[in-house]
Amino acid sequence: MSEGSAAPMAEPTKAGWFGDFGGRFAPEPLMPACLQLEEAFRDAWADPAFHEEFEEVLHSFGGRPTPITVCKRLSEELGITLLLKREDLAHTGSHKINNVIGQALLTKRMGKSKMIAETGAGQHGVASATAAALLGLECTVYMGEVDTQRQALNVFRMELLGATVHPVTSGSRTLKDAVNEAMRTWVAQVDDTHYCLGSVMGPHPFPWMVREFQSILGTEARDQSQAILNDVPDYVVACVGGGSNAAGLFSGFAESRSQLIGVEALGGAAIASGIPGVLHGMMSQILQDEQGQILEAHSISAGLDYPGIGPEHAHLASIGRATYATADDDEVLDALERLSNTEGIIPALEPSHALAWIMREAGKKIPKGSTVLLNMSGRGDKDVAQVREILQAKGRFQ
Amino acid sequence: MSRPRLEDRLRERVAAKRKLLIPYVMAGQSEDWLETVQAIADAGADAIEIGLPFSDPIMDGPVIQEAAVLSLERGTTPQSVLNELGRLELDTPLVVMTYFNLVYRAGLDRFAGRLQEVGVTGCIIPDLSLEEFSGWEKAAERVGIDPVLLVAPSTSAERAKAICERSRGFLYAVGRMGVTGERDDASLEVGAVVSKVRPFTSLPVCVGVGVSTPEQAAAVVKVADGAIVGSALVRRLLEGGGPEGAATFIGELRSAIDSVTFDA
Ligand SMILES: Cc1ncc(COP(=O)(O)O)c(C=O)c1O
Numbered sequence: 001m002s003e004g005s006a007a008p009m010a011e012p013t014k015a016g017w018f019g020d021f022g023g024r025f026a027p028e029p030l031m032p033a034c035l036q037l038e039e040a041f042r043d044a045w046a047d048p049a050f051h052e053e054f055e056e057v058l059h060s061f062g063g064r065p066t067p068i069t070v071c072k073r074l075s076e077e078l079g080i081t082l083l084l085k086r087e088d089l090a091h092t093g094s095h096k097i098n099n100v101i102g103q104a105l106l107t108k109r110m111g112k113s114k115m116i117a118e119t120g121a122g123q124h125g126v127a128s129a130t131a132a133a134l135l136g137l138e139c140t141v142y143m144g145e146v147d148t149q150r151q152a153l154n155v156f157r158m159e160l161l162g163a164t165v166h167p168v169t170s171g172s173r174t175l176k177d178a179v180n181e182a183m184r185t186w187v188a189q190v191d192d193t194h195y196c197l198g199s200v201m202g203p204h205p206f207p208w209m210v211r212e213f214q215s216i217l218g219t220e221a222r223d224q225s226q227a228i229l230n231d232v233p234d235y236v237v238a239c240v241g242g243g244s245n246a247a248g249l250f251s252g253f254a255e256s257r258s259q260l261i262g263v264e265a266l267g268g269a270a271i272a273s274g275i276p277g278v279l280h281g282m283m284s285q286i287l288q289d290e291q292g293q294i295l296e297a298h299s300i301s302a303g304l305d306y307p308g309i310g311p312e313h314a315h316l317a318s319i320g321r322a323t324y325a326t327a328d329d330d331e332v333l334d335a336l337e338r339l340s341n342t343e344g345i346i347p348a349l350e351p352s353h354a355l356a357w358i359m360r361e362a363g364k365k366i367p368k369g370s371t372v373l374l375n376m377s378g379r380g381d382k383d384v385a386q387v388r389e390i391l392q393a394k395g396r397f398q
Numbered sequence: 399m400s401r402p403r404l405e406d407r408l409r410e411r412v413a414a415k416r417k418l419l420i421p422y423v424m425a426g427q428s429e430d431w432l433e434t435v436q437a438i439a440d441a442g443a444d445a446i447e448i449g450l451p452f453s454d455p456i457m458d459g460p461v462i463q464e465a466a467v468l469s470l471e472r473g474t475t476p477q478s479v480l481n482e483l484g485r486l487e488l489d490t491p492l493v494v495m496t497y498f499n500l501v502y503r504a505g506l507d508r509f510a511g512r513l514q515e516v517g518v519t520g521c522i523i524p525d526l527s528l529e530e531f532s533g534w535e536k537a538a539e540r541v542g543i544d545p546v547l548l549v550a551p552s553t554s555a556e557r558a559k560a561i562c563e564r565s566r567g568f569l570y571a572v573g574r575m576g577v578t579g580e581r582d583d584a585s586l587e588v589g590a591v592v593s594k595v596r597p598f599t600s601l602p603v604c605v606g607v608g609v610s611t612p613e614q615a616a617a618v619v620k621v622a623d624g625a626i627v628g629s630a631l632v633r634r635l636l637e638g639g640g641p642e643g644a645a646t647f648i649g650e651l652r653s654a655i656d657s658v659t660f661d662a
Contacts, residue, residue: 015529015530023529023530024527024529024530025498025525025526025527025530026525026527027456027457027524027525027527027548027550028524028527028528028547028548028549028550028553028561028572029548029550029551029552029553029572029575029576031527031528031529031550031552031553031557032550032552032553032554032557033552170460170463171453171454176454177454180454180455180456183456184456184457184458184459184576184577187456187457187575187576187577188575188576188577189575190552190575191575276502277499277502277503278497278498278499278502278525279454279499280454280456281525286499288499288503290503291475291476291500291503291504292452292476292499292500292501292502292503292504293452293453293470293500294453294454294499
């Protein structure tokens with residue numbers, strides 16, 4: 001197939017391009033590591049034994065397959081049929097476990113003994129520390145200082161799992177700076193260390209590789225929703241920070257009639273407010289000023305505070321295969337509360353963005369009677385302290 | 399403002415058996431940064447790297463990061479510092495070092511044109527890999543800017559060959575796996591990286607990243623054609639050394655490397 005007519009969510013080009021986005025903008029010291037990683041991943045992904053091990057670990061350790069829950073009360077209230085893909089029930093409480101198991105197995109396969117990772121909300125850090133403990137790898141997690149405060153319990157979890165947490169004090173002290181610092185460290189330690197990037201971003205092969213590891217959730221969701229609905233859902237919706245849970249989910253439906261919707265935090269909306277640029281090794285839609293200096297993202301959710309977006313999402317937006325919307329902090333809090341008290345599920349702040357969009361658009365952009373699949377990418381335990389504080393300040397709770 | 403072509407000047411000097419000293423300064427870091435550029439030119443720099451500050455410099459350690467933050471806080475934009483540079487009367491080639499997003503944002507041809515207008519004759523973009531290089535290569539060539547490429551200790555011989563074929567100005571050999579910053583002697587891997595590139599290029603080979611003291615610079619030029627000194631100079635400037643302190647340090651580096659005689 002020519003590049004232009006490739007199916008949506010096909011493999012990127014040899015140089016890692018999804019249409020006009022992606023590529024490999026890495027300093028030369030890192031290029032050999034990116035090339036080595038690509039080769040190792042291609043080799044592993046073509047090896048049935050690797051798939052078998054990956055799936056086995058995700059089954060017996062990770063809790064896969066995760067179920068789909070059909071929301072009864074909320075569906076009725078919204079006039080739609082709302083399905084939740086329950087990644088919150090996976091081990092460590094989010095979809096992040098899928099990617100880290102894949103990358104940790106690959107780390108061993110490459111003969112490396114250490115992993116480093118960046119984290120925003122702490123979910124990817126906790127997942128990385130978990131996979132490292134399972135497979136006997138040394139793990140260091142880079143986390144913006146602001147986020148270590150917002151997510152103090154996750155810092156402790158990582159330490160309990162045997163990882164070292166390195167607070168990052170440069171720049172905005174959030175996710176983007178944690179990525180910078182992890183990359184800087186990787187340059188110095190590339191011989192024995194793998195950089196376990198947490199989303200579909202960074203230089204090739206990361207965006208493609210992470211999507212492939214996350215596609216397990218999309219494949220499951222496609223089969224499960226087919227069994228429940230006898231059809232694909234009309235809408236397939238996920239929150240987008242870097243975009244890994246969305247990419248995994250979309251990959252199961254890219255060639256179907258389902259409408260794909262990614263929801264970004266209003267204060268970190270790379271598709272709505274970004275322009276093409278290069279950050280963290282990739283060409284994508286990036287929040288930046290007129291000179292090309294990167295802007296900081298701001299939202300209630302540490303996991304979505306990222307000024308870029310995975311290049312494949314920028315591509316899907318540009319060809320119109322997926323649509324990207326935003327949700328603001330207040331809507332997100334409402335959504336979190338509403339799902340909690342109508343369905344008995346406390347969602348993380350990140351997927352609450354996707355739910356907020358569904359709640360806003362049900363009966364509007366989403367016609368009544370539609371079937372809607374939402375990726376419940378993580379559970380809310382990590383966020384309840386922060387949410388409690390905010391809601392108490394609003395006088396909502398004692 | 400016309401200044402010597404980077405590659406011509408460096409080749410002439412190497413041919414005349416002079417070892418090269420290339421200091422790095424962060425543009426706009428302080429009020430007197432232009433005087434610093436002048437002072438280090440006078441103190442014996444063969445070319446000067448001018449850093450244009452970027453918000454997310456992934457190849458730089460804490461010292462150059464701090465200088466970039468200071469510069470951005472002073473309101474530096476690529477154009478503002480390039481305009482200032484254009485006013486300097488210097489016979490020393492200037493090499494801009496920055497990250498690709500600033501170049502891409504301005505537009506490749508426009509950015510190259512701006513460099514040329516203010517007399518910059520070389521440019522290093524560390525996060526622009528060989529694979530993504532061709533657009534910038536053409537834009538730079540059109541206006542006579544030498545695009546300098548990097549080879550690292552991790553680079554394979556095959557890759558090093560391809561990089562050497564397309565680098566202009568000089569070949570930037572990364573002396574150590576890591577980001578910019580001061581290091582002790584033990585960690586420099588100069589011999590291996592220099593001998594890796596020699597068979598593939600007649601360009602001057604200069605070693606940067608981790609070269610911090612006059613002794614290290616002297617050790618570097620025993621095998622390489624030149625030494626690039628960044629963080630050690632920038633730290634002195636952050637500590638308030640000013641143009642004079644910079645000139646003194648460059649003078650020390652100069653005499654250390656001049657004491658090394660060619661044995662080739
Ligand atoms: C539960 C949850 N969902 C989503 C995200 C955002 O990441 P991505 O866009 O890669 O899915 C995070 C990131 O921390 C997360 O913890």
